[in-house]
Amino acid sequence: MSVEIGAIIAAAVLLAVLAPFATLAAVAWQSSAELWTDLIGYVLLPASVDTAVLLAGVAVVTAVVGAGLAWLVTAFDFPGRRLLDGCLLLPLAVPTYIVAYAYLDLLHPVGPVQETLRSLLGFEGPRDFRLPDIRSMPGCIGVLGFVLYPYVYLPTRALFAMQSASLLETGRTLGLTRGQAFLRVALPLARPAIALGLSLALMEALNDIGASEFLGIRTLTVSIYSTWVTRSDLAGAAQIALAMLAVVLGLVLLERWARQHQRYANDAQHPRPIVRARLSPVAALAAIVVASLPVVIGFAIPFAYLADAAIERVRLSGLPGSIFVSLRATVIYASAATLAASAIGLAIAYAVRRFSQRRATSVVILASIGYATPGTVVAIAILPIITGLDRAIDGAAHTLFGFATGLLLMSSGVGVVYAYIVRFLAISVGGAESALQKLPRTLDDAAATLGAPPRERLWSIHLPLIHRAITASAVLIFVDCMKELPATLLLRPLGVETLATLLYGEAARGTYEHGAIAALVIVSVGLLPVWLLSRLADYRP
Amino acid sequence: MRNRLKTAVRVSALAALMFAAPSVAMAQEVNLYTTREPGLIQPLLDAFTKSTGIKVNSIFVKDGLAERVAAEGAQSPADVLMTVDFGNLLDLTEKGLTQPVQSAVLEKAIPANLRSGKGEWFALSLRARVVYASKALGLKSITYEELADPRWKGKVCIRSGQHPYNTALIAAYIAHHGEAAAETWLRGIKANLGRAATGGDRDVARDIMGAICDIGVANSYYVGLMRSGAGGPDQAKWGQAIDVVLPTFQKGGTQVNLSGASVAKHAPHRADAVKLLEYLVSDQAQKLYAEVNYEYPVKPGAGVHPLIAALGSLQVDSLPIGDIVRHRVAASRLVDKVGFDR
Numbered sequence: 001m002s003v004e005i006g007a008i009i010a011a012a013v014l015l016a017v018l019a020p021f022a023t024l025a026a027v028a029w030q031s032s033a034e035l036w037t038d039l040i041g042y043v044l045l046p047a048s049v050d051t052a053v054l055l056a057g058v059a060v061v062t063a064v065v066g067a068g069l070a071w072l073v074t075a076f077d078f079p080g081r082r083l084l085d086g087c088l089l090l091p092l093a094v095p096t097y098i099v100a101y102a103y104l105d106l107l108h109p110v111g112p113v114q115e116t117l118r119s120l121l122g123f124e125g126p127r128d129f130r131l132p133d134i135r136s137m138p139g140c141i142g143v144l145g146f147v148l149y150p151y152v153y154l155p156t157r158a159l160f161a162m163q164s165a166s167l168l169e170t171g172r173t174l175g176l177t178r179g180q181a182f183l184r185v186a187l188p189l190a191r192p193a194i195a196l197g198l199s200l201a202l203m204e205a206l207n208d209i210g211a212s213e214f215l216g217i218r219t220l221t222v223s224i225y226s227t228w229v230t231r232s233d234l235a236g237a238a239q240i241a242l243a244m245l246a247v248v249l250g251l252v253l254l255e256r257w258a259r260q261h262q263r264y265a266n267d268a269q270h271p272r273p274i275v276r277a278r279l280s281p282v283a284a285l286a287a288i289v290v291a292s293l294p295v296v297i298g299f300a301i302p303f304a305y306l307a308d309a310a311i312e313r314v315r316l317s318g319l320p321g322s323i324f325v326s327l328r329a330t331v332i333y334a335s336a337a338t339l340a341a342s343a344i345g346l347a348i349a350y351a352v353r354r355f356s357q358r359r360a361t362s363v364v365i366l367a368s369i370g371y372a373t374p375g376t377v378v379a380i381a382i383l384p385i386i387t388g389l390d391r392a393i394d395g396a397a398h399t400l401f402g403f404a405t406g407l408l409l410m411s412s413g414v415g416v417v418y419a420y421i422v423r424f425l426a427i428s429v430g431g432a433e434s435a436l437q438k439l440p441r442t443l444d445d446a447a448a449t450l451g452a453p454p455r456e457r458l459w460s461i462h463l464p465l466i467h468r469a470i471t472a473s474a475v476l477i478f479v480d481c482m483k484e485l486p487a488t489l490l491l492r493p494l495g496v497e498t499l500a501t502l503l504y505g506e507a508a509r510g511t512y513e514h515g516a517i518a519a520l521v522i523v524s525v526g527l528l529p530v531w532l533l534s535r536l537a538d539y540r541p
Numbered sequence: 542m543r544n545r546l547k548t549a550v551r552v553s554a555l556a557a558l559m560f561a562a563p564s565v566a567m568a569q570e571v572n573l574y575t576t577r578e579p580g581l582i583q584p585l586l587d588a589f590t591k592s593t594g595i596k597v598n599s600i601f602v603k604d605g606l607a608e609r610v611a612a613e614g615a616q617s618p619a620d621v622l623m624t625v626d627f628g629n630l631l632d633l634t635e636k637g638l639t640q641p642v643q644s645a646v647l648e649k650a651i652p653a654n655l656r657s658g659k660g661e662w663f664a665l666s667l668r669a670r671v672v673y674a675s676k677a678l679g680l681k682s683i684t685y686e687e688l689a690d691p692r693w694k695g696k697v698c699i700r701s702g703q704h705p706y707n708t709a710l711i712a713a714y715i716a717h718h719g720e721a722a723a724e725t726w727l728r729g730i731k732a733n734l735g736r737a738a739t740g741g742d743r744d745v746a747r748d749i750m751g752a753i754c755d756i757g758v759a760n761s762y763y764v765g766l767m768r769s770g771a772g773g774p775d776q777a778k779w780g781q782a783i784d785v786v787l788p789t790f791q792k793g794g795t796q797v798n799l800s801g802a803s804v805a806k807h808a809p810h811r812a813d814a815v816k817l818l819e820y821l822v823s824d825q826a827q828k829l830y831a832e833v834n835y836e837y838p839v840k841p842g843a844g845v846h847p848l849i850a851a852l853g854s855l856q857v858d859s860l861p862i863g864d865i866v867r868h869r870v871a872a873s874r875l876v877d878k879v880g881f882d883r
Contacts, residue, residue: 042874110750216738394616489605494574505579505601511771
């Protein structure tokens with residue numbers, strides 16, 4: 001396979017990924033503009049303000065927690081550092097909506113926390129004393145921030161680990177303290193990683209329906225959803241979705257433009273790692289507390305809550321057999337999508353490596369817009385494509401072989417996998433692209449001079465150097481697929497339940513505790529890959 | 542590395558085969574697309590299979606059921622479409638996704654105003670939009686109009702105004718009083734909210750217990766689900782913390798909504814689909830609706846669960862369904878206009 005064929009394949013795949021947005025535009029076109037006056041004034045404007053506030057808050061929390069802790073575990077040594085380093089990624093395994101349910105239950109005036117508090121303070125009941133409601137903007141920012149910070153932590157931590165100590169030491173010899181060296185040398189140099197992580201975290205936040213709606217925040221995504229559902233106005237919903245997409249693309253372009261003239265070259269040979277400063281016992285204790293806090297908030301508490309509810313459930317009615325069937329379906333869909341998305345992501349990133357930066361950037365952005373689109377919207381846009389293909393296959397089979405295939409793709413789960421690829425391709429393209437970018441071009445030139453054809457270069461030079469980055473994105477995609485709900489719900493075949501839909505079926509009628517087992521399995525199955533991720537992120541020998 | 546990739550390709554090919562395996566068609570089966578949660582209807586479907594031997598394959602699609610069936614077109618495996626809310630049922634019919642069914646059994650069991658004249662949709666159960674109130678209030682009666690009374694400032698809990706249960710209530714209000722009055726009323730309730738309009742109907746009971754609100758609007762069957770202990774011991778406490786009042790319109794009755802079903806236009810198992818519908822209005826199934834789901838059965842004379850009977854006798858508002866459905870979009874727009882959910 002020559003690179004040209006690779007580029008053609010990448011282009012074809014890109015078209016397939018973009019096809020849903022064409023159907024979305026077609027749907028949006030069907031509606032009259034009459035609706036817009038209503039939508040702009042009453043829906044779009046306030047929803048945009050709420051969305052902006054939410055994203056700003058989540059950005060601050062994820063950046064401070066993610067980058068701050070990445071620095072803490074890179075630059076300092078304290079007991080339990082390695083363990084915490086791995087644990088800090090654990091919130092990735094927990095879907096945001098589960099965390100929202102858990103905290104509302106725990107922090108509600110009739111929940112265990114406030115009940116304990118009241119009995120300690122000597123108050124009679126919730127009428128005498130209660131804390132502010134978590135169903136608020138600060139509550140939503142907190143929940144999303146403490147679940148999504150690993151998206152920033154992961155790349156930033158990896159970048160810090162690769163950062164050459166010599167730069168920092170230069171800063172120190174020029175009279176900077178350790179803190180100043182962090183703020184003025186390490187942090188600015190980590191900008192690409194922080195930006196990548198933030199963009200992932202913010203798109204997750206933007207896309208979130210479960211937690212935001214549950215906590216009463218009407219984001220743009222929630223508005224799209226209710227416009228479609230309660231007014232049966234799919235066209236109106238598609239219009240809001242496209243408007244939102246335009247804003248997201250604008251933001252991404254702005255971010256890219258801001259750093260287009262900066263290149264972050266590393267001395268690629270053998271960067272000498274940063275020597276960790278040993279902390280005094282008191283400081284070490286403080287570091288342990290600070291580094292544990294996000295893990296406790298984003299993972300340990302919701303996990304313990306789920307485990308408690310699930311154990312209670314198993315004790316009452318045993319382990320339902322449907323769990324294993326659903327687990328199998330979940331793993332099959334998620335694995336298929338992960339393999340496909342990883343391969344496609346690599347193909348696209350590799351194909352654009354020889355493009356000019358500008359062209360490469362636009363291709364990467366195009367491949368990523370699915371990530372900025374709510375799962376419901378992707379699903380709705382995919383429906384006509386998959387069923388259209390199904391009809392074509394059915395017709396062809398009928399003419400050629402004389403039998404009907406029915407809805408072959410739809411009934412085999414291809415629609416679900418397609419939706420996952422569209423949604424999460426950004427992770428693998430972004431991962432592969434940024435990893436390839438770190439490899440100096442001289443590497444390609446040297447290999448070319450030695451007569452290595454492009455294909456040889458990919459297999460024997462680039463892949464061995466970036467396979468960690470690729471595996472890391474693959475793990476993120478897998479975990480994201482396992483947690484994905486709206487597209488799975490709409491596109492899965494008749495009679496199939498994944499863990500997420502099983503859980504949602506219970507949660508939607510308010511019997512969360514019945515869904516606790518499924519939720520616990522989602523989180524537990526996600527733990528293994530997430531742990532693997534923490535090992536991958538540790539670039540130390 | 543290359544070997545590993547080859548293995549990856551093999552594994553993915555195998556995975557593709559595994560889930561591409563077509564489902565083997567059974568002798569007698571019927572495919573159900575439903576927006577009702579599996580836990581709610583599974584007991585009914587199991588009973589149907591037990592009594593007829595017909596297997597039911599179901600898929601729970603919360604939103605987008607109509608879009609999916611429409612996209613699947615003539616090849617759609619859907620036989621029966623089941624949903625809640627008048628608007629959703631009519632939507633399916635208006636989009637041409639249902640087919641008329643003539644069945645003496647259905648026509649005999651379901652009152653004429655609770656099914657389409659052409660047999661395009663049939664109501665199967667009813668639920669009332671009621672008021673939950675703090676026990677401390679000793680509230681005995683209330684009208685929907687009074688929910689906007691400033692005496693409830695900061696005391697009212699309700700789920701999202703855009704939820705079909707609420708848009709149907711608001712649409713009924715418009716049908717009674719007109720759009721302008723409905724807007725004033727909705728602004729009044731908005732000003733009375735004790736927390737963001739979000740969550741579910743059970744949260745209303747929990748929030749009253751937690752002193753966040755004094756009264757709230759929710760569906761009748763949740764009372765049974767909570768008080769019976771079906772939702773666990775915590776929910777049983779929430780159910781006990783509230784009084785339940787059947788509100789009425791000033792000049793009318795209690796607003797009810799329905800769950801119902803249609804036979805899909807391209808149903809491959811049409812006869813069995815009709816059998817399923819007929820089963821769902823049988824005495825046995827209607828009893829299950831009342832006993833397992835705490836809904837009001839649609840069949841005249843079928844009993845209600847004691848927990849629901851204890852709420853008082855239901856006087857259904859007499860507005861024609863068409864009047865309510867007609868105002869549904871206007872209701873949804875009003876919710877946006879007054880910023881109800883913000």
